[in-house]
Amino acid sequence: MLLLWAGAAVQDDDVERLRGEGFCLGVGPVATAGAVDNAQQSMIVDFLEALVASGDLTPFAPMLESPGQYIHSFNVVDQSVDDGATRVTIDAYLLANRLRRDAATLMLRSGAIHSSVVLLLGQSSGLKEPLVLSPPSMAETILAERLAKARLAVTDPAKLRECYTDSELKAVVQGDKDAVGRFAYENLTDLAVVGAATCYVDETQGAPDLHPCTAVIVLRVGRASDERDVGEFRAKATVHGLAEEGLHQAIEDACDKLISELVTSCVVAAAGAPPLDGIRLTLERPGRLHRLDEIATRLALTPGVASVETLHFSPREAYLRLRYTGPPRPLVKSLEDGRYSDFRVEARQVVAQDMVMAVIESGEGETEPQVDPAGTDSPKEEAGA
Numbered sequence: 001m002l003l004l005w006a007g008a009a010v011q012d013d014d015v016e017r018l019r020g021e022g023f024c025l026g027v028g029p030v031a032t033a034g035a036v037d038n039a040q041q042s043m044i045v046d047f048l049e050a051l052v053a054s055g056d057l058t059p060f061a062p063m064l065e066s067p068g069q070y071i072h073s074f075n076v077v078d079q080s081v082d083d084g085a086t087r088v089t090i091d092a093y094l095l096a097n098r099l100r101r102d103a104a105t106l107m108l109r110s111g112a113i114h115s116s117v118v119l120l121l122g123q124s125s126g127l128k129e130p131l132v133l134s135p136p137s138m139a140e141t142i143l144a145e146r147l148a149k150a151r152l153a154v155t156d157p158a159k160l161r162e163c164y165t166d167s168e169l170k171a172v173v174q175g176d177k178d179a180v181g182r183f184a185y186e187n188l189t190d191l192a193v194v195g196a197a198t199c200y201v202d203e204t205q206g207a208p209d210l211h212p213c214t215a216v217i218v219l220r221v222g223r224a225s226d227e228r229d230v231g232e233f234r235a236k237a238t239v240h241g242l243a244e245e246g247l248h249q250a251i252e253d254a255c256d257k258l259i260s261e262l263v264t265s266c267v268v269a270a271a272g273a274p275p276l277d278g279i280r281l282t283l284e285r286p287g288r289l290h291r292l293d294e295i296a297t298r299l300a301l302t303p304g305v306a307s308v309e310t311l312h313f314s315p316r317e318a319y320l321r322l323r324y325t326g327p328p329r330p331l332v333k334s335l336e337d338g339r340y341s342d343f344r345v346e347a348r349q350v351v352a353q354d355m356v357m358a359v360i361e362s363g364e365g366e367t368e369p370q371v372d373p374a375g376t377d378s379p380k381e382e383a384g385a
Contacts, residue, residue, distance in 0.1 A: 014097040015072050018043050023087045031086040032079065039090050040067040040074070047099055052271045059110040063102055070095045101260065104267035108151045115270040116189040118155040119144050121219070122173050123197045131196055133169045134161050139197035139217060139251050146255050147193075150263040155187055163314045177229045180222025186311045186319045188280060188354060190270040191230070193262070195219035197251060201243045213246030214238045215254045221265055225273040230265055233258050276353045279331075283318040284348065284358045291359055292318050294340050302334040328355065 022039025024031045044067045048060050063070070074092035081087070107113045123137030124130060136144075136157040144154045161169070172183050173194055184192035195218050202212045215237050221230035237253035239246045286292050292313055299308045304326035311319040324331060328350050335345045335357060342362050349356040 014095055015093045016096045017091065018094050019091050021089050023085050025085050027081050027086055032088065035086045035088040036090060039088055040071050040092060043092060043094060044070060048103060051103060051268055053273060059106045059112040060103060070099050100268050101264045104264040107267055107271060113267060113271050114153065115191065115266055116153040117147060117191050117193055117266060118184055118187040118189045119193045120169060120172060121195050121197060123199060126200045127198060131170060134166050137197060138248065142251055143255050146259045152266060155189060163317050177220055180220050181224060181227030181229065184222055184224035185227060190224055190273065191266050192222045193219055199247050199251065206240055209242060210240055212238050212240055213243065213250045215247065215250035217254045217258060223269045223273055225276050230269045233262055279322040279324050279353045279355055281320040281322055282356045284356065285316060286318045286359045287315050289313060291343055298335060298338040302331060
């Protein structure tokens with residue numbers, strides 16, 4: 001059994017104080033050491049099981065072979081011998097951040113998890129300058145490269161900007177922390193990384209043409225499955241140099257300071273995600289808002305649908321969340337068989353709790369029947385028949 005004690009008397013915030021139990025057959029110093037090792041391993045197992053929703057600890061076998069590397073220190077608080085076995089209770093200081101980091105590395109390396117991220121990072125040229133979101137900022141581009149290198153799948157920034165206006169994107173960046181997880185849900189990714197980079201050159205300092213160039217990046221991560229706020233991440237870097245080159249290097253340095261902790265948090269959050277709540281329905285090319293309304297009305301009348309929520313609308317794509325109990329086929333059939341004003345609906349993809357439907361204008365993709373010039377419907381006789 002694992003008990004977490006808050007407010008441990010240690011200075012390193014990487015350390016968590018835990019209590020665990022272990023046993024080993026035999027008595028004496030060797031058996032005591034074995035029982036302590038067993039207690040430490042049990043602590044690591046419990047910690048990892050709490051991280052991974054699937055409960056599959058196979059990728060973590062290398063970590064469990066030497067659990068002592070994750071123990072900062074420990075004290076044996078109780079020891080007994082029962083039926084030829086030594087039992088101990090220990091208080092241990094666990095190196096939690098190292099554990100999470102190594103667990104994330106092993107999950108990515110083994111392919112046990114494939115985390116997808118929608119990234120949105122605005123950039124301003126000073127503390128009082130406006131935030132620029134389109135085209136993608138230098139900071140967003142560099143951070144996207146870092147995340148992709150760490151084996152996270154990053155949403156295409158061009159597609160993101162086709163589906164959202166600048167004002168909508170700015171509302172996400174400047175909104176409350178609870179909106180970040182919802183943004184991930186809307187974009188069919190495991191996580192959303194949203195924030196801003198403030199970059200500026202202090203021309204009052206330094207040599208001519210060589211000034212302090214500073215980049216400050218503030219990010220927030222949200223999880224789609226339960227729209228939970230994962231946490232906030234900050235980094236600051238200053239480089240002396242020419243304005244353009246100096247700012248580019250400062251942004252790179254700030255991203256490098258963030259990336260390890262950011263990737264670890266993203267992977268751990270995705271691994272511990274609960275099942276998605278409801279069905280995410282993507283409508284391709286809805287075009288006009290009244291079509292979304294007609295589809296939502298049709299869904300509301302479909303047996304098994306408890307609620308319909310519009311997450312986002314643009315002429316290119318719309319996203320809805322459905323509370324639905326039932327198999328997917330009746331839901332798809334209800335949408336495809338619906339009578340609509342100037343369009344029809346066709347299924348493009350139905351996978352688990354993600355559905356993609358295409359909105360097709362009336363007449364589009366329909367071919368006129370061919371008329372036989374001879375006035376008959378009979379196939380032409382082949383020559384020589």
